[in-house]
Amino acid sequence: MKKIIGMVILFLLLASQAQAISEGENLANEKCGSCHLMGQITKEKLNRMAAPPYWILGKKVKAVSKNEEEAVNFIVDYVYNPSEDKMLFPKETKERFGLMPSLKGIVTEDELRSIAKYILDNASK
Numbered sequence: 001m002k003k004i005i006g007m008v009i010l011f012l013l014l015a016s017q018a019q020a021i022s023e024g025e026n027l028a029n030e031k032c033g034s035c036h037l038m039g040q041i042t043k044e045k046l047n048r049m050a051a052p053p054y055w056i057l058g059k060k061v062k063a064v065s066k067n068e069e070e071a072v073n074f075i076v077d078y079v080y081n082p083s084e085d086k087m088l089f090p091k092e093t094k095e096r097f098g099l100m101p102s103l104k105g106i107v108t109e110d111e112l113r114s115i116a117k118y119i120l121d122n123a124s125k
Ligand code: HEC
Pocket: 028, 031, 032, 033, 034, 035, 036, 050, 051, 052, 057, 061, 075, 078, 079, 082, 083, 086, 087, 088, 089, 093, 094, 097, 098, 099, 100, 101, 103, 107, 112, 115, 116
């Protein structure tokens, strides 16, 4: 009996995790994908790319963060309060795309946390 309960709990945990991952991905596409290249690369997306792709974002943020919590916090802070002195990208990025506008009121902090996890989990190595 214990074994069955254990398996049911494990299954529920796995199912909720899978849910969280796809939720982060959907939100990232919806809230960030209009500028950043998100998900699958298509020619159409490349043509309208208005900001660096997500796997480069993730890599940059990871490089300056001690752990995942710090990386998530950096992304949350940047999306609400972007500024030139926090920018991790070189000045050429700003010259090409401009500074990111704040998304205050467009994305909630909870949404942002699951987006940030998705970006970090799928960053290039
Ligand atoms: C209106 C266009 C636009 C949207 C929407 C957008 N971004 Fe950006 N983002 C940019 C641009 C342009 C840059 C590059 C310049 C900069 O770093 O500010 C950027 C840079 C970033 C950076 C790098 C910060 C750094 O230190 O240089 C992060 C992290 C980021 N975006 C996260 C997000 C997330 C997460 C979302 C969705 C919730 C999002 N962005 C939505 C335009 C956008």
